[in-house]
Amino acid sequence: MDLVNxxxxxxxxxxxxxxxxDWLYAEEPVPEPGDGEVLVKILYLSLDPAMRGWMNDSRSxxxxxGIGEVMRALGAGRVIASKExxxxxxxxxxGLLGVQEYAVASAKAVRKVDTQLAPLPVYLGALGMPGMxxxxxxxxxxxxxxxxxxxxxxxxxxxxxxxxxxxxxxxxRVVGIAGGPEKCRYVVEELGFDxxxxxxxxxxxxxxxxxxxxxxxxxxxxxxxxxxxAALVHLARHARVVICGAISQYNATDGMKGxxxxxxxxxxxxxxxxxxxxxxxxxxxxxxxxxxxxxxAGKLKAREDIAEGLEGFPxxxxxxxxxxxxxxxxxxxxxx
Amino acid sequence: MDLVNxxxxxxxxxxxxxxxxDWLYAEEPVPEPGDGEVLVKILYLSLDPAMRGWMNDSRSxxxxxGIGEVMRALGAGRVIASKExxxxxxxxxxGLLGVQEYAVASAKAVRKVDTQLAPLPVYLGALGMPGMxxxxxxxxxxxxxxxxxxxxxxxxxxxxxxxxxxxxxxxxRVVGIAGGPEKCRYVVEELGFDxxxxxxxxxxxxxxxxxxxxxxxxxxxxxxxxxxxAALVHLARHARVVICGAISQYNATDGMKGxxxxxxxxxxxxxxxxxxxxxxxxxxxxxxxxxxxxxxAGKLKAREDIAEGLEGFPxxxxxxxxxxxxxxxxxxxxxx
Numbered sequence: 301m302d303l304v305n306x307x308x309x310x311x312x313x314x315x316x317x318x319x320x321x322d323w324l325y326a327e328e329p330v331p332e333p334g335d336g337e338v339l340v341k342i343l344y345l346s347l348d349p350a351m352r353g354w355m356n357d358s359r360s361x362x363x364x365x366g367i368g369e370v371m372r373a374l375g376a377g378r379v380i381a382s383k384e385x386x387x388x389x390x391x392x393x394x395g396l397l398g399v400q401e402y403a404v405a406s407a408k409a410v411r412k413v414d415t416q417l418a419p420l421p422v423y424l425g426a427l428g429m430p431g432m433x434x435x436x437x438x439x440x441x442x443x444x445x446x447x448x449x450x451x452x453x454x455x456x457x458x459x460x461x462x463x464x465x466x467x468x469x470x471x472x473r474v475v476g477i478a479g480g481p482e483k484c485r486y487v488v489e490e491l492g493f494d495x496x497x498x499x500x501x502x503x504x505x506x507x508x509x510x511x512x513x514x515x516x517x518x519x520x521x522x523x524x525x526x527x528x529x530a531a532l533v534h535l536a537r538h539a540r541v542v543i544c545g546a547i548s549q550y551n552a553t554d555g556m557k558g559x560x561x562x563x564x565x566x567x568x569x570x571x572x573x574x575x576x577x578x579x580x581x582x583x584x585x586x587x588x589x590x591x592x593x594x595x596x597a598g599k600l601k602a603r604e605d606i607a608e609g610l611e612g613f614p615x616x617x618x619x620x621x622x623x624x625x626x627x628x629x630x631x632x633x634x635x636x
Numbered sequence: 637m638d639l640v641n642x643x644x645x646x647x648x649x650x651x652x653x654x655x656x657x658d659w660l661y662a663e664e665p666v667p668e669p670g671d672g673e674v675l676v677k678i679l680y681l682s683l684d685p686a687m688r689g690w691m692n693d694s695r696s697x698x699x700x701x702g703i704g705e706v707m708r709a710l711g712a713g714r715v716i717a718s719k720e721x722x723x724x725x726x727x728x729x730x731g732l733l734g735v736q737e738y739a740v741a742s743a744k745a746v747r748k749v750d751t752q753l754a755p756l757p758v759y760l761g762a763l764g765m766p767g768m769x770x771x772x773x774x775x776x777x778x779x780x781x782x783x784x785x786x787x788x789x790x791x792x793x794x795x796x797x798x799x800x801x802x803x804x805x806x807x808x809r810v811v812g813i814a815g816g817p818e819k820c821r822y823v824v825e826e827l828g829f830d831x832x833x834x835x836x837x838x839x840x841x842x843x844x845x846x847x848x849x850x851x852x853x854x855x856x857x858x859x860x861x862x863x864x865x866a867a868l869v870h871l872a873r874h875a876r877v878v879i880c881g882a883i884s885q886y887n888a889t890d891g892m893k894g895x896x897x898x899x900x901x902x903x904x905x906x907x908x909x910x911x912x913x914x915x916x917x918x919x920x921x922x923x924x925x926x927x928x929x930x931x932x933a934g935k936l937k938a939r940e941d942i943a944e945g946l947e948g949f950p951x952x953x954x955x956x957x958x959x960x961x962x963x964x965x966x967x968x969x970x971x972x
Contacts, residue, residue, distance in 0.1 A: 359903075360903050361902075361903045529894070543898065543899070543901050543902050544902070545902075546899060555896055556896045556897070556898075556899065557894065557896065558865070558893065558894030558895040558896040558897070558898050559894040559895070559898060560891055560892045560893065560894040561892070561894070562879065562892075562894050562895060562898075562908070562910075563879070563882060563892065563910070564910075565879050565908060565909060565910030566697075566879050566880070566881075566910030566911065566912060567695075567696050567697045567910065567912070568910070569909075569910060569911050569912070569915050570909070570910060571907050571908065571909040571910075572898070572901060572907065572908045572909075573901060573905075573906070573907040573908075574898075574899070574900075574901030574902030574903070574904070574905060574906060574907075575902065575905050576902060576903070576905070579905050
């Protein structure tokens, strides 16, 4: 083959928001797959808040991306060459394919998906890592009971929107926190949340008091910072705070802000528990079955916010941190 | 009766450390007990970090002390008049008696104790609120397994010293964090901890790395602030952080500092859970039986740090926040 592969490599570790010089847009020949490998033409890339953490040189649940390496990203694509019997040319797969046009991947590292069941981008959202994150974080870590009040921040995002919908399916009252009237309208009118708080326009503390008169039983946090602190003030007894992310803090240049109001955990005998998606790899089939069933039955709505063109990757990634996406932010790299 | 009662009333809500003008030392006649009440001559007062919180006008697990009210404190004394058949003159009792020489209390609000079994001050320490706090916080919230590494801050204090000893009884490796060589010697040589870290002289982060090579399974926190942040960095997977107090933050004038490293909860699938003693009132008999048995068998050591004289209350209370006490800080008010 004489295909050319364009890719974004990490050129420098960012301070604060990633800037153009932190990336190198490189052109390389497309390698041949070896035994047990496939060559994937990437069609969609998933843009996730966690990617910012992968760019830091610090101990975490996954090794940092090395300088000069292709930026790590989940992606979805089509197999165009295969040296592995279980995957055929034409199959659609997802996996950690990287910010590039073509990826050679071990067949074990990708997952074959059925585009008859759902469009390919959905496998990066509701049926992918964000959806599974929402499923396990809410149900396993948050453990909501019927009638509980569940509050979720980043409510119009890929994870938050699914969290709220699953909580509704489980009989909870659900309040979302999101930025701007359009997102708030979306989570209430389209996703069926009971209420939404626009943190850009409202006093979150006062709004939580109004919408959660009996306190918050489960707070699912995607944002950290001041919103986490506001939620802590309104915990009910034995509340569970689920720490899924802290997007407001990922680009802080003066260090992360911890939750000043954490003594609310003491007063309310409450807990704050963190998790990452990969803690639940063995239980993915369970979640996938439930989620696909809910999607098929129309009980769960998936929405993707699709940008186009690999070259726009650096700026599209920033849309996450500016809070500009509604639903799962995906970058379309090529036509199928 | 024509007894005179001296008492400390809260005169003003402190900013930062309580200062002399925040107190009013008042002289009042001793009231007569009514039906169902007893008159108690207070012999010992318990000085506890939680008292600082009771002085603030903020929502908590217990109402704040009102301006002009006698300062709330746990105490132990002798019944000198009784209008309640179940309590006789000469009985020793403990309860929320207040910072004063005499208290009229409902018989239901005090607990009769046996000074043949243990000296009266022990009922304010290992057999009182701090001991029970240690017991339930460690065993119920922290849930240590045999072989776990348990780290406790405020290790030479009334709660921390008991936490470490119970953890040893349960087969854990125990590392204490305390201020100064004398406290560190005390927790290792007298209380039997495996190691102690002097936070005033050592790099806590480096010392935790050295003493907890497999990470911390249970971190019992009494202090908050930088030490909590250091401990978070060294959590093992599925670690439990027990939030019992945050004495380093109670007198902060620029707001509480939250734990900046709380994302370690996410990376390690760890939890941070708070509690207060009063969550466990119904289970006190269970703890009291265990604790008294361990004390009698010499498996648990109780130590009180006894100051004398009611008039010295304001300054003696400050000893807690200066970290000057080793063991349970008690104020002796009168001879029996």
